[in-house]
Amino acid sequence: MAMKLPPKDVVIIGLGWTGAILAQELTDQGLDVVAIERGPWRDTANSFNIGYAPDELRYGVRLDLFQRPVQSTLTFRNSGRETALPIRQWGSFQPGNGVGGAGVHWGGQTWRHLPSDFRIRSHLTERYGARFIPDELSIQDWGVTYDEMEPFYDRFEYLAGISGKAGNLNGVIQPGGNPFEGPRKREYPLPPMQMTYAPTLFAQAARSMGYHPFPSPSANLSADYTNPLGIRMGQCTFCGFCVGFGCANYSKASPQTSVLPVLMRKSNFEARTECEALKVNLDRSRKRATGVTYVDGSGTEWKQPAELVLICAFAFNNVHMMLISGIGHPYDPKTRVGSVGRNYAYQTYSSVQLFFDDKNFNPFIGSGALGQTVDDFNGDNFDHRGLDFVGGGTITCQPTNGRPLAQLPVPPGTPRWGKRWKEEAKKNYLRSVGFASQGSSYAAYANYLDLDPTYTDRFGRPLLRMTFDFPDNDIRMSNHLVDRMEPIAKAMNPRQYVANRRAKPYSVVPDQSTHNTGGAIMGTDPKISAVNKYLQSWDVPNVFVIGASAFPQNPGYNPNGTVCGLAFLAADAIISKYLRSPGPLVRT
């Protein structure tokens, strides 16, 4: 029997980027906020201590900062014809754990989606006709436009101290930036990072072919920075222990570097860690949340009553929480009815690996978002007429690290062990570089999330079940990108290059990306979206669900810039609209 605690104005499930941003904004309004966080407290000085942060085995291989599968995992199958089995150890993606969430282990690439991404079905229909969109795809508009998002993107970029070069200032294309991006009101807060050798060569080659390379926008700071909350961060030192690691330098933006030092001092904020939310409690009408039930580290259950519940966990955990709590209608792929679990999407990668004889790339000098990107083949930046797919992706040369357990490339045909392998590993370590396409993952009717009928977590709750394979559309898209990447590779003049094309089936084994999106998607129609354009549940209006779970499909960019932009958008809607008149913000 759960014991009841004194009520709060707001209870937040999960204290990562979105939870921290919402807490910061709402406590500024005088609201009393508590965050319930499953994992431990983490801060830079203790948890990412510079004396032992550069530990590849602990963090990069044994995944010390990540959610333990024993705590909770998902089950997975490629199609509804298979029986889903548990993901017993992480591979393809690795969800974060603890204060800071994925904001601790991310690499720092901070993108805005293209204006056309936000209204993709409308845009493609207008440009190519409705029949151009493959039948398998359930892509839809977001219900929010780029212009509406612009100020919230800006808020996050200045909070985090993003390093980059604007490509479009108020409609005027800027040399050195991304000419395809939507218009910005002002420059990035910091200039681009200094470039390493490999991205420099890549950019030269891409430019020689008429493309438009530019420095990737980065939350690894190019210079010391004081953010609008008055928190100081330091310049990135290119240590190469970035993606998957906590930053010991205060130079990769995270909730720890950018929000918590201010938020934690507020008397109207409380963080409860090692406390796992079990469900959102609803009243008898099922249209109003009364709070959250959680269990602490000793196994004791508590009920935290609140007027407003913000689900701010990782994308698929948000969906799990909705399904467990009975918020909204579960999606059924057979009838295509239901909103929660709908449009789960991912990311579609391919890559090229180059081997040189005469170059030294010092691959260990790097950071999570240090590189050069070509955006000419992303979204609808190129004419799709005559092509057999929709979507696209970035092409990016961004060597993030030279950690030997992650990066020990050998040419194809080399044995995986023994004398030859050892010779090739030694010969190629400093002299090989790769670049990759980060392709869109367009939602398909057959890909979705629901509750598993067999496997449960340690509290007996059904695990979330993921049913996913790459849509054929996305494989064609990815191959088109590799066809563009190979000539760039040739122009870089290596001894040898190898293209790694993406193929079906999707597997949860090889490491790909923790860019899991959808399942609680935003939109204008409650029949095919779980939340409205303010990320408010259509069904339970005092619940907001904030994260990449809201993406109707995943464009060819890293999600966090948009995730945090959406967090500011939701905060703004709560403050400027919901507090004036608590209730549904969009009438249907």
Added chain:
Amino acid sequence: MTCLLRRRSCCFKPDAGAMLKKGITRRRLLASTPILAVGGFGLPALGRSYRGSLPWEPNDASPPIPVRAGAWLYFTADEAAAVEAIADRLIPPDDSGPGGKQVGCAVFIDRQLAGSFGDSSGLYMSPPFANGTPSQGPQSPIVPKERYRISLAALDDYCKARFAGKVFVALTAVQQDQVLSGLETGEIKLNNGDGKLFFETILANTIEGFFADPIYGGNRDMAGWRLIGFPGARYDYRDHIAKHNQPYPLPPVSILGRSDWSARD
């Protein structure tokens, strides 16, 4: 205690000053009622509540525990000898530097198996176990420490039957390579049926032992890092980032430092 949101009639004033005042009033309210109301309910120490400041305390960190030399923690002497022999075939000693045995790969694996890696205590190991598709990832109920024990015994059974009573360590290097290749391809089946999976496990663990920080018992003298030119646990390359295509001048360093810095080894 009332909630701002519940008192709809006065819950929000567009005037920021009034709002702020309300906030202060509310915080005073909180201060006069038990702020740590949670404590009053006896919230146990395992669930932690933080408010009012960053909960930082000096030395409140969890550094890795250096592996100590000495007796095997998990392996029997025979198992250790077999693992050393395998590690030395997977990464053989040659002109470029020492092999897997000399850098301590077996010590590394022994310590890993004795810890949380060995019993998969962080992984989802709940039943039912079923064979899935390759896309669904590993589904075996056998944890790594069991896999080593069972497979090393089965490996010697295989070798004795195939090579006139000789165990793996007694084979020639060429014979050892043949056996390892057979396990890798699946042509050689061990009597527990998991020869290929065992090969993948010991290959991955040997490479880990060769290149992980020496603090974990392998990569002795940072030999793995010296082989390829990885500077190790360095944390600042700002002085070299603009020196494109130029060799990095400094030797590797471990989390433990370097032997020429101190008396520690």
